[in-house]
Amino acid sequence: ETGACLITKTDTNPFFVKMKEGALEGAAANGINLSTFAGKYDGDVETQVAAVETCIASGAKGILITPTDSRALAPVVTQAREAGLLVIALDTAFEPADTADATFATDNFKAGVLIGQWAKAKMGADAANAKIALLDLNASEISVDYQRDNGFLQGFGIDIKDPTDIGDEDDPRIVGNDVTNGSPDGGRQAMENLLQIDPEINLVYTINEPAAAGAYEALKAAGKEDGVLIVSVDGGCPGVKDIAGGVIGATSMQFPLLMASKGIEAISAFAADGTKPQNSEGLDFFNTGVELITDAPVDGVPSLTSEEGLNKCWG
Amino acid sequence: MTNPVVKASGIVKRYGHVTAIDHSDFELYPGEILAVIGDNGAGKSSIVKAICGATIPDEGEILIEGKKVNFTSPIDARDMGIEIVYQNLALSPALSIADNMFTGREIRKEGFLGKFLRMLDKPAMETFAREKLTELGLMTVQSIKQPVETLSGGQRQGVAVARAAAFATKFIIMDEPTAALGVKESRKVLELMKDVKARGIPIILISHNMPHVFEVADRIHVHRLGKRLCTIDPKDYTMSDAVAFMTGAKEPPAEITA
Amino acid sequence: MTNPVVKASGIVKRYGHVTAIDHSDFELYPGEILAVIGDNGAGKSSIVKAICGATIPDEGEILIEGKKVNFTSPIDARDMGIEIVYQNLALSPALSIADNMFTGREIRKEGFLGKFLRMLDKPAMETFAREKLTELGLMTVQSIKQPVETLSGGQRQGVAVARAAAFATKFIIMDEPTAALGVKESRKVLELMKDVKARGIPIILISHNMPHVFEVADRIHVHRLGKRLCTIDPKDYTMSDAVAFMTGAKEPPAEITA
Amino acid sequence: MSDATDKASEGQSFEQNLDQSAKEVAQFKVKNTSLLNRIQHLLHNNPTLVPVIVLVISLIAFGFIAGSKFFSAFNLSLILQQVSIIGILAAAQSLIIITAGIDLSVAAIMVLMSVVMGNLAVFMGVPSGLAILTGMAGGVGAGLMNGWFITKIKLPPFITTLGTWSIFYALLLWLSGAQSIRGQDIDANASFLKFFGQSFNIGGARITFSAILMVLVFVVLWYMLNKTAWGRHVYAIGDDKEAAEMSGIRTDRTLLSVYGLAGLVCAFAGWASIGRVGSISPQSFYEGNLDSITAVVIGGISLFGGRGSIMGALFGALIVGVFRSGLRLSGVDVLWQVFAIGWLIIIAVAIDQWIRRVSA
């Protein structure tokens, strides 16, 4: 029986929980004995390193990993590959990407760009006077955080300066950044704070949909829920329902189940005859795709409705 | 002879290599003041702690009013009306004098406030506490709301003694109650003990003060090397005999050894 | 008259509403045993603590051997060779007897181990500690490695007294050193005090035990209501006079009040 | 027999004049009652005033730094509202810290109970009231579980609640599938869960019910701790558990009641958090434990137990809220906010210590 490991960033984020479910299903179908591991929090390098080591020790054939730090995990992953394991990065690429044998990921920057473009088109002429609130993840600015944030701003047509830095922009339309820890209570508090700085905010970027839900509550409490656009990234089912319910204007949907099942297939193939997966053309990773979900489609940005989204959403 | 209030036999308590009580017996009779004397470290505190449940002996049997008891905590003893003045006093340092005096039997306000809101009647408790301290002659306590940790050593001891004397119904154990007290305050404690005895409540008094012991005790239990060496009647023996027995300078005559 | 070793004047210490020392004076002369007596809470412990830096007085001046001192911690006093037996003993409960006796002046092994690896010479410290306890007649301490918290009240006090007597070079303050001690052990402490005095080291003795005080003291400082009421010579006054002065039963004659 | 005379029941000879000794309680004239002196005494007798002073100072300071936006009635009421959940948790935490314990599981209990209420009311069709009652009972149960380990198995509170924190956290992830329950679903099926999210306006200030709940919780607990025998026992246990036991307090029973009550308060916080956050998210309040402990300590309650007033924790929570809000409004970058809050925690407590020392 072929052994494989799935190492996710955390086991608390529904995104990774779904990824795990997808992987376990795929593993069962392919006759793979899958062990799962997770860090205790975003950025928990130590636990992921230990997990990779345990995988090597357990004689697994391959590892699926969402690296919690795209650089710091490189040495131990190299060890694993030297020990003959197939290593596939899911969701987040390593730096450089060829640290792993393959990467099955969403383009988080692209996901940001999509909602940025949508917001710009949706606001039309008002975009020039937009007042933007940016609700990010946390103070440590991990890659998902800056990629989504900067992608959104670029899509909206703002000069992002350093694409790996949050908050270095000087466009006057940006009211401010605040952190949410990706949870609704953080989203609400951050939104309240930014509203205090400028009550005229009319566009809100959020790191994920739970934060968006919290931001919406703050807007509602301030009686501003109608005039403000909220955009987000993830594509969890509650998020898609929030699109339908008018809470969120648009969100970029990712496909964790696809990443997981592709990953399992790749390991199964590798175990059978040693073939390694290929990247998408022109990219240094295999793109599992992003879809913009909105009930107010705009020209030039292809999108799905919330109804269509509900069939594809992952949680 | 009447039945003893407390009858303990064959009590043993060891801590690792250290033996604190070594097959000791103990009796307290109704209405008496029993003094327990002995060298430092002889095991006096240990044996009274075993009687009131503050330590659980390794071996032996304790009967209170003829019934076997197995206290697991001093609260069990207290519920039977046994009060103890511990050598280390057992006061809560940050609480006030009144709070300490009433722990576990606080006075509640009359009427609705007390019955339903369970509100404490602090003035009543403070008045009572002040009264008791005055009875002991502790006139230097300037504020009855002072936390106990700010009291002088003797003032603290006074609080512990007053508490025990006020609430006991079965018997009182006093472990060196006058050690830190002044001349006047010690005298008051001795008077208090006589009062308590007059109320019919027996007392176990541990003390190193021979004149005090010989003044108030009806019987003296001499403790030596973890066990009872003998019991003597203060009318039959002198202080120097007692001291000689307890320090091992003299062997007690066979008829009183136990 | 010779110059005093300690001369304190106008010392005041207040805690919120409570006055512990109220403009008190104090003197200790070379080679004497000075007894300090007074009611519980009179402020005896407070004034000696002020002298050795354990509390910092609000007002007043302290001279030691004629030089003004401003101790901020008892360590300053200790560095001058002043040792104190505190009423609450100041022992570290979880440490062994030997460790407690030597805190701050441990003995190190000879040679390389001691010099470079700074290794303690535990056997030497334990032998010394056992010797000192034996000198005090504390024969019931079964293991010298026992943590102090497992000792009986009197055994603990013995450890504190032995420590102070062994290391003092300037003077010793003893705050009720025999309170918890037995007859034999108290006697040994009194002998020890006489020895120390014979070595030329003066002692401040706080005690409620009048026979002890009158036996060893060269001079008696009577403390009342936070200040020195008078100083008496034990040869000129009886115990009952002293007790009467300290409890406020009698006014001392004008020539001895201070 | 040379000591025969000493046997006379009249005591030793030197005690003969004792009956003439003084009979009044000692009193001293205190001369200087300058203003400073009187303030010192006031603080000495009411140590809770210290965090109040720190709070006022920081309000004024941020009024200057962050400008009028900060000092508006609206913003001040917003701080109150933002603080309310952590404030309620801090009340539970205070109870436990006063007994010389510490509870690392308060936030996990809170979130777990909000998930329980939500699952029952939103997905399983249980009437909201019953769902809430179940959550409350669950909170008490979780608290009692902590208390049981601490009193019966004699585990240290720190390690117990470190363990149960993992346990509760795993349970809440399992129950929720790591997924949040949406605000709209709650509104549709169980709007009573959002009861504490309601608010009313007075003169520009918006007061939410959760803020009122917080104040109520503190007042009730303050009453219980200071005016009832139970409260005295709680302090005595925190002060010196062994002494408390020896002086007749049933320490185990009292501790159990404290942990159970704290669990109930956490469940209330969970209910209130649904109103505050608008949805139920298993990811919320992950650092709630540390935040609640911070509030308690800034409020002057000793981590060693037995000292400090629970009201301090309320002011402690408010101080943290004021710092956070003031820094955001002053436009400080998130990174430097973390930095500044570190300093401000230290400085706030240093001021507190300093004032206490001066007044000691």
Add this chain to the structure above:
Amino acid sequence: MSDATDKASEGQSFEQNLDQSAKEVAQFKVKNTSLLNRIQHLLHNNPTLVPVIVLVISLIAFGFIAGSKFFSAFNLSLILQQVSIIGILAAAQSLIIITAGIDLSVAAIMVLMSVVMGNLAVFMGVPSGLAILTGMAGGVGAGLMNGWFITKIKLPPFITTLGTWSIFYALLLWLSGAQSIRGQDIDANASFLKFFGQSFNIGGARITFSAILMVLVFVVLWYMLNKTAWGRHVYAIGDDKEAAEMSGIRTDRTLLSVYGLAGLVCAFAGWASIGRVGSISPQSFYEGNLDSITAVVIGGISLFGGRGSIMGALFGALIVGVFRSGLRLSGVDVLWQVFAIGWLIIIAVAIDQWIRRVSA
């Protein structure tokens, strides 16, 4: 004068026979020395054996549950290696907990110093040795900063290190720009930083230098704590600070040295972590504080200070490592791993408590 006779310097009359009193040290025959009794005495005198026993039991248990994979020399050495960083942190934490303090900033100091070393050596061209020395000095400085607040400003250690934790954390995010330093870059410019990542094999086991460092740190600190005067002072301070001060220990100076030393140990942990992880990540070890405290408490060191052997923390760290590894290898779902670890913490400490109580 009626009491004239009492003035005789020969003492009171009843003391006349004292010179004949017994003169040997008390001794008792202890009859029953059954095996159980002797084991009890052994444990009583060597409480560190208790975590050792728990460790052995859990090793055996997981040997059964997780099978031969778990019990291989390789996996056991892997556990040692995985535990090494948290183990070193636990050594620093033990030092502080023995003084009745607690340090929430150990992990932040460690990561900050690894970032400092990395920045200097990799990006600024400073020779590795010098970069490491700077990091060490920084660790001492950070520790002294904690110690200064605690001794001079008299802040409680908990709140001090909660504050400095934020401060150090903000600094390390700032210094690193929240970016990790790549393993390749370290190899190219400053491979000495990875010194502790090296390893050698003995009979299937791979022993890394970081594991050796951990053991060394514990041995040295154990020696200092148990065989030198300084160590006795550290214990005395933790036991009762006021008594220690009164009996002549310069408590402030000793505490400062403890915090400085702990900072140095954290810096060593930082250096070792570079070798262990292979790169320098500002996000790693965010929960290192709690993990180190867990190890210390499971190792039987009292959070109230003054009691317990530092060696206990080593075994505590190993116990946690064994649990984690065993659960992982048994294929337990992550969620239920969290759940199980919660229970296992509680059960491990319960066993510890139980054995101690039996042997008391």
